[in-house]
Amino acid sequence: MYRVKEAFYTLQGEGAQAGRAAVFCRFSKCNLWTGREKDRATAVCDFCDTDFLGTDGQNGGAFETAEALSAHIRRLWPDAPGAPYVVCTGGEPLLQLDEKLIDAFHQQGFEVGVETNGTLPAPAGIDWLCVSPKANAPVVIEACDELKLVYPQPKAMPERFTHINARHFFLSPMASPSAPDNDTDPVKQSNTRKATDYCLAHPRWRLTLQMHKIIGID
Numbered sequence: 001m002y003r004v005k006e007a008f009y010t011l012q013g014e015g016a017q018a019g020r021a022a023v024f025c026r027f028s029k030c031n032l033w034t035g036r037e038k039d040r041a042t043a044v045c046d047f048c049d050t051d052f053l054g055t056d057g058q059n060g061g062a063f064e065t066a067e068a069l070s071a072h073i074r075r076l077w078p079d080a081p082g083a084p085y086v087v088c089t090g091g092e093p094l095l096q097l098d099e100k101l102i103d104a105f106h107q108q109g110f111e112v113g114v115e116t117n118g119t120l121p122a123p124a125g126i127d128w129l130c131v132s133p134k135a136n137a138p139v140v141i142e143a144c145d146e147l148k149l150v151y152p153q154p155k156a157m158p159e160r161f162t163h164i165n166a167r168h169f170f171l172s173p174m175a176s177p178s179a180p181d182n183d184t185d186p187v188k189q190s191n192t193r194k195a196t197d198y199c200l201a202h203p204r205w206r207l208t209l210q211m212h213k214i215i216g217i218d
């Protein structure tokens with residue numbers, strides 16, 4: 001059984017695939033926060049900008065089989081040329097994503113991207129793996145396509161992750177959890193300046209912005 005909070009067609013807003021059309025499959029649950037506001041202050045990850053509780057979002061639900069979920073996601077891809085792309089996110093997708101589901105997405109013609117906090121092993125077959133470490137949570141994934149670190153995190157500064165075998169190293173300025181866009185988020189504006197300064201001083205790192213919050217889409 002796979003539990004999905006929501007699924008929607010949009011542009012990937014972050015990282016090296018930013019601007020690419022994708023179906024986002026947002027899995028329910030996370031291992032670093034319950035998703036309840038009352039628990040945020042004591043959570044390992046306390047800045048999450050996402051509601052991943054339950055299965056009640058748009059196109060959400062509980063799916064008995066990998067075939068059922070992959071067919072559901074396929075229906076959200078347009079009938080037009082261009083390589084179909086699904087981004088598995090959450091919550092923490094690696095609590096649920098298994099090889100069976102990756103195979104089923106491939107059967108439907110999708111390339112499979114994953115956004116993970118890196119604390120759980122990744123199944124084989126992922127086409128694009130993005131690891132985004134959180135506070136002092138141990139990262140067990142040692143190779144990925146992109147390392148996308150939310151900045152600044154006092155317990156997860158960039159130097160801790162440069163040993164990871166990644167094609168790209170990104171800093172993503174930390175947004176206020178509930179701000180709908182950048183214009184109404186002075187904390188994010190200040191964090192963007194800090195991330196910019198870090199990248200200028202450490203050119204291995206590149207700046208990435210949450211493009212969807214700039215252009216006002218999901």
Ligand SMILES: C[S@@+](CC[C@H](N)C(=O)[O-])C[C@H]1O[C@@H](n2cnc3c(N)ncnc32)[C@H](O)[C@@H]1O
Binds near residue numbers: 091131
């Ligand atoms: C909601 S998480 C879900 C996937 C996975 N649990 C993870 O943390 O990578 C999706 C992406 O949003 C980023 N994110 C979450 N809260 C954020 C915030 N307040 N500001 C900037 N990025 C944030 C995460 O770091 C991650 O790259």
Ligand SMILES: Nc1nc2[nH]cc(C(=O)O)c2c(=O)[nH]1
Binds near residue numbers: 115
């Ligand atoms: N457009 C858009 N791009 C994204 N990239 C990563 C996201 C996520 O929440 O995993 C995300 C998201 O929520 N929306």
Ligand code: SF4
Binds near residue numbers: 046052092
């Ligand atoms: S950002 Fe990722 S790791 Fe942190 S609480 Fe949200 S879903 Fe979990």
Ligand SMILES: [Mg+2]
Binds near residue numbers: 049050
């Ligand atoms: Mg998001």
